[in-house]
Amino acid sequence: MATNKTTISIIIVNYKSWHHLQNCLNAINKITLNSISLEVVVIDNTLDAIKIDEFAASYPNFNFYLNSGNNGFANGCNLGAEKATGSYFLFLNPDTIIAKEPILEMYKAIANSPNLGAVSCLQKNTNGSLEKSIRFFPRLSTLFGVFRALFKKRLYKSIRKEKNIMYPDWISGAVVFMSKTWFDKIKGWNEDYWMYFEDVDLSKKIRNSQGEIALLTNTYIIHDHGGSSRINLKTAAITKLEVIISKHVYLKNHFKGFQYFILQTLVVLNTIINKIILGLLGLFLFFVPKLKLQFILLQKVVNYYFLAIKNNTWLSKKSQNFKKNR
Template sequence: MSIGKVNIDISIVIVNYKSWKHLENCLNSINKIISNEFFLEVIIVDNCSHDHLFEVFKKKFPQFIFIENTGNNGFANGCNLGAKSAKGNYFLFLNPDTIISEEPILKMYSFLKENKNIGVVSCNQLNTNGFYEKNIRFFLDLNTLFGLFRALNKKKLSARVLQKNNVLYPDWVSGAIVFIGREWFDKINGWDEDFWMYYEDVNLSKKVSDVGGIVALLTNTEIIHNHGGSSRINIKTASITKTEVLISKHVYIRHNYTGIKHFILHFLLIINNLIGKIIAGSIGVLFFFIPKLRLNVYLCFNTIKYYISSLINRTWLSSRSLNYPNKI
């Protein structure tokens, strides 16, 4: 692996939270990279896992930089914390549950250097079952808010998809692998820490687009992504993450829409979430002994709690966000 040079080309930033097994595989894959085309540094930000493995990994991988966050402050905060310590001209934000090689790094790095109008680039993700994850993604809007809306607008949405040679141009790319130049990162003020988890990648791509940058995805290279390996561990964890998806949609709407569309999007989301979660939660109460249905009870409770809290505190933010009002 090409590290140790004063002039670092690429800073890989990985945010970890109790995902040490996957992280070890990821770091081992990076260790195998030997390139004459770029020099790397690797920064791991641990969001305060509190499981005594932080020091173990620091000793096991002394060639990498380990930073312990002050708490589980979210993906966006962890990424920004890592970027503050980064020396590279380019940042590669990478999930701990990924496996990477030289080829995708070099192709994305070369693509960014050759195309200054590209703000963000990513690549294909191959899951452990051997299937590619979807790479055509659209910003949240009236015609994409729900699955039914997307189905009704399928023809219109398909016409928006641009692909030239081996480059796809989606609205946004997954936060599992985001390659961005330092100049673009500074231009958009990095990741938005209003998001605790989820939709921060959508918002990052949206900020790039709003200032004239292009979002791209290379289809001729790939990484392996053990999707969900760092978050979907048990029912309690699943209830938190699924609730945060719901919350982050509201945060995204708050940031990117105004006027009547802002109101309509929030309203539709609230009605859909309350009706759906109350029905699913009621069924879950009857079949509480079934784990998947028991999860629906927790989601119903979390959803109602969130909306009540939003009214009282006059904010759409998650209570876990560092920017939550009166956060101590």
């Protein structure tokens, strides 16, 4: 599939999603695009050399690389971009199924609009339902569910729509199409984030650089949502904690002064109150898995806030930038 001059590099970061990855690569293997050359770059954060060798043998036209560790999605995407040779990057989750049409539509949108920093498309779950497509940057009016409900009409009116395209604040990292030019301009994905909010941050950096974020409404991919994260209680606790951590990191990266202080304080208070209530229920009703998860999460949240004060950083210990600054 790859030629000496690659047009589009499809970059996939994998972590223990072997079954989904196989389905994803099988779908890509069927795609033929006239005059547009593709390459596939798979970055494995699992560090399973045996499995990667098996995949490399099954898909000899694709490129497989082992990361140095489970360094997170942003780090894997940046490594994939380093290995890629295309003029355009399509960052794709391993638990997705993509066809020829969405690739062509996203490519045409980007190629015809230099000011378009990144584009995505609709995502359908395996049951045929559409995932939410309108997403808003975190701020006071969107940070909590009650605020989003109060400002719902105003928020949705702010989203510009045209024929077959809309312009949300940010697009999901499950499918992101952008030019190498724009990738280099914003210096890639922010490795402050280990998991979650890296796609929000990417979109925000594009907006801050006067670029646009777009979502195509006339084409879609299939997304078996959560195929690489929601496995068991321990994994669920880690991923839910990372959502909280990454929210704090995002606020640190994009707000200043009094507004920053208010937003961080509100998130801390909301998180602590919520987790104490649900965590105590989980202590007594530990036989209910969802409540037991909340008790585990309460302990992790308390530990995180203690370490955030001790280390003077909101970053996750798993973040590459946390490790670099130690």
